[in-house]
Amino acid sequence: xxxxxxxxxxxxxxxxxxxxxxxxxxxxxxxxxxxxxxxxxxxxxxxxxxxxxxxxxxxxxxxxxxxxxxxxxxxxxxxxxxxxxxxxxxxxxxxxxxxxxxxxxxxxxxxxxxxxxxxxxxxxxxxxxxxxxxxxxxxxxxxxxxxxxxxxxxxxxxxxxxxxxxxxxxxxxxxxxxxxxxxxxxxxxxxxxxxxxxxxxxxxxxxxxxxxxxxxxxxxxxxxxxxxxxxxxxxxxxxxxxxxxxxxxxxxxxxxxx
Amino acid sequence: xxxxxxxxxxxxxxxxxxxxxxxxxxxxxxxxxxxxxxxxxxxxxxxxxxxxxxxxxxxxxxxxxxxxxxxxxxxxxxxxxxxxxxxxxxxxxxxxxxxxxxxxxxxxxxxxxxxxxxxxxxxxxxxxxxxxxxxxxxxxxxxxxxxxxxxxxxxxxxxxxxxxxxxxxxxxxxxxxxxxxxxxxxxxxxxxxxxxxxxxxxxxxxxxxxxxxxxxxxxxxxxxxxxxxxxxxxxxxxxxxxxxxxxxxxxxxx
Numbered sequence: 001x002x003x004x005x006x007x008x009x010x011x012x013x014x015x016x017x018x019x020x021x022x023x024x025x026x027x028x029x030x031x032x033x034x035x036x037x038x039x040x041x042x043x044x045x046x047x048x049x050x051x052x053x054x055x056x057x058x059x060x061x062x063x064x065x066x067x068x069x070x071x072x073x074x075x076x077x078x079x080x081x082x083x084x085x086x087x088x089x090x091x092x093x094x095x096x097x098x099x100x101x102x103x104x105x106x107x108x109x110x111x112x113x114x115x116x117x118x119x120x121x122x123x124x125x126x127x128x129x130x131x132x133x134x135x136x137x138x139x140x141x142x143x144x145x146x147x148x149x150x151x152x153x154x155x156x157x158x159x160x161x162x163x164x165x166x167x168x169x170x171x172x173x174x175x176x177x178x179x180x181x182x183x184x185x186x187x188x189x190x191x192x193x194x195x196x197x198x199x200x201x202x203x204x205x206x207x208x209x210x211x212x213x214x215x216x217x218x219x220x221x222x223x224x225x226x227x228x229x230x231x232x233x234x235x236x237x238x239x240x241x242x243x244x245x246x247x248x249x250x251x252x253x254x255x256x257x258x
Numbered sequence: 259x260x261x262x263x264x265x266x267x268x269x270x271x272x273x274x275x276x277x278x279x280x281x282x283x284x285x286x287x288x289x290x291x292x293x294x295x296x297x298x299x300x301x302x303x304x305x306x307x308x309x310x311x312x313x314x315x316x317x318x319x320x321x322x323x324x325x326x327x328x329x330x331x332x333x334x335x336x337x338x339x340x341x342x343x344x345x346x347x348x349x350x351x352x353x354x355x356x357x358x359x360x361x362x363x364x365x366x367x368x369x370x371x372x373x374x375x376x377x378x379x380x381x382x383x384x385x386x387x388x389x390x391x392x393x394x395x396x397x398x399x400x401x402x403x404x405x406x407x408x409x410x411x412x413x414x415x416x417x418x419x420x421x422x423x424x425x426x427x428x429x430x431x432x433x434x435x436x437x438x439x440x441x442x443x444x445x446x447x448x449x450x451x452x453x454x455x456x457x458x459x460x461x462x463x464x465x466x467x468x469x470x471x472x473x474x475x476x477x478x479x480x481x482x483x484x485x486x487x488x489x490x491x492x493x494x495x496x497x498x499x500x501x502x503x504x505x506x507x508x509x510x511x512x
Contacts, residue, residue: 036363132346135306135418136360137335 023219030145030218035138040147047151051113055159062108063163066100067092067170075180085181089189092171097198101164103250106209109156110242114217117148118238121221122231130222145218149211156210157203164202201257208249213242259284260305260416260448265314267300274300276472277314284415284448287439287462291454292469293494299420301469302452306340306418307331318416336364339409341438343421345401347393347408353380354389357407364412375411383407383437399430403437410441417442417449423458431455435462456495459483468494484508 034040074091121144124130133140168190175186217238224234260282267275274297282288282305290298303309305316307323315324318334326334347356354376361372380386383403393401402422409417419438423431439462442449451458459466463480468491476491483495484505496502 039363127344127349128342128346129348131308132340132342134308135335135338135340136363137332137338138363 022223023215026141026145026219026222027215029139029141030149030215032139032142034142034146040143043143043147044150047147048155050116051109051148051151052155052159055109055112056162058108058112059105059159059163060166062104063096063101063166064170064173066104067096067167067172068174070095070100070167071171071174071180072178075175075178084185086185086189086192088175088181089171089186090192091189093168093190093194094198096164096167096171097202099250101167102160102202102205102209103246105160105163106156106206106213106246107243109159110213110217110246111239113152114213114238114242115235117214117217118221118224118235119231121145121218122224122234125222125224126227126231141222145215145222148218149214152210152214153207157206160202160206201253204257205250205253208253209246212245212249216242216245259319260450261317262301262305263315263317265301265304265311265316267297267304267309267312274472275304275311278469278474280467280474280477282448282450283465285443285446286464287442287449287451288465288467289459289463290450290452290467290469291459291494292475293454296469297472298452298454298469302418302420302450305450306338307335336412337415339412339414339417341402341405341409341417341419341422343424345393345398345405347401347404349393351392352389353385353391353393353396353404356393356404357411360408360412376407379407379411382410382441384433398425399427399434402426402434406434406437406441410445410447413445415447417447419449419451419453421453421455422451423453423455428457431457432461438462456501459495470494 071088071092074088078085078087130140133143172186175181176183220234220238224231262278262280265275265278278301290301292298300309304311311324315322317323321334323331323334357376357379358372361367361375380388383406385400385403385407388396388400422434422438426434435458438449460480466478466480466483467474468476470490476486476488478486483491486492496505
């Protein structure tokens with residue numbers, strides 16, 4: 001390895017630690033005591049509406065198709081095997097609850113909500129609105145990020161539950177309309193071998209993923225410097241980094257909870 | 259009163275401010291002028307705490323602002339108002355909500371008291387009836403007025419203006435200057451304006467600080483500008499042949 005390559009590598013590692021440290025400090029200051037609760041509540045309610053109501057359609061659409069595809073694929077895998085057909089309902093239910101609902105919902109939300117948060121904060125930074133708040137004496141990281149974080153932690157688990165149900169509905173439609181199994185068989189599968197612990201796992205994932213996508217996106221937007229090109233880059237970085245970290249966290253949670 | 263004591267600031271190898279000492283007086287419009295890159299904006303941002311100086315101190319009365327923690331600074335910050343170059347209004351809020359924001363955040367006024375205060379402030383800056391408009395629906399001059407209204411709604415002791423006339427036509431610029439000057443006298447605020455608008459210098463410059471490559475080159479008032487023999491000041495203020503002739507005429511007449 002050439003010296004220059006070593007230097008570049010060292011610089012990259014240093015940069016990674018710099019961002020990690022700054023991210024931790026930002027999250028620390030975000031969790032400080034709010035100046036005025038009523039102002040934070042108003043902003044949290046607005047964010048809940050933006051994240052929740054604004055994402056209902058995309059989450060429903062993604063989930064219906066994922067559920068449908070899962071059902072079709074498993075029906076294909078089970079063809080000619082001795083496994084009873086009602087297992088399709090059981091597999092669709094469990095895979096939606098354990099994996100697909102939290103992961104796909106949060107990956108989709110990282111693209112929609114995360115990029116939006118990064119762009120919103122980045123735009124505020126560029127238009128000096130964050131400076132204006134700071135001069136007034138407002139704790140900007142807390143005022144701008146905490147409501148987003150709280151809203152995401154409340155609303156995203158709800159969206160994930162909805163996604164799980166919609167995914168099962170998608171699986172049901174694919175099975176019934178595609179004549180893969182009968183309605184009775186699919187419903188029997190849905191009711192079989194239910195483990196309440198899987199719901200706990202789904203909610204742990206949804207809360208962790210919600211925190212990851214919100215905090216990373218806000219971090220990217222909050223520290224934007226420069227013009228529109230940098231804002232675009234920050235928005236892209238928010239989505240890419242959130243997705244990578246969600247998948248990494250998914251693996252770690254799977255290892256820990258199963 | 260704000261006192262600036264040996265302020266230095268570097269960005270990497272580049273020293274932008276090289277030891278500034280000056281005083282910004284209450285009830286006066288204190289101007290920071292200079293060419294682009296002279297360090298005006300950096301100095302203004304150091305005054306309000308958006309940038310930390312490499313060396314030196316900023317005193318608000320007898321409080322050393324530079325040495326305070328972020329939490330301790332909050333008390334002084336509620337006594338500050340700032341008008342930004344691009345107005346920095348919150349896009350998602352109406353004019354009324356923008357002006358009401360500091361009241362919502364830092365006072366326990368009732369809704370009625372807030373409404374009365376906001377309406378009075380908007381009337382004072384000449385924007386009566388514009389309450390429900392959004393920043394995108396009003397002109398640049400009106401946005402500056404909303405910015406001023408938001409800056410003064412808590413009746414601050416210190417008002418900072420970053421290029422208040424940028425992007426405005428001469429008539430509107432003059433109106434904004436007059437408004438800032440009147441408010442400064444009315445409320446006995448310490449107003450610090452960062453500008454390179456020569457009309458502002460000659461109309462409202464109670465105390466003028468000329469920065470030149472990071473150093474305080476000249477200090478005086480608008481009357482002293484005419485008679486000053488400082489070449490850098492003369493070249494900066496009377497940059498065009500037309501203005502030079504005007505200055506010579508003024509000197510002859512006096």
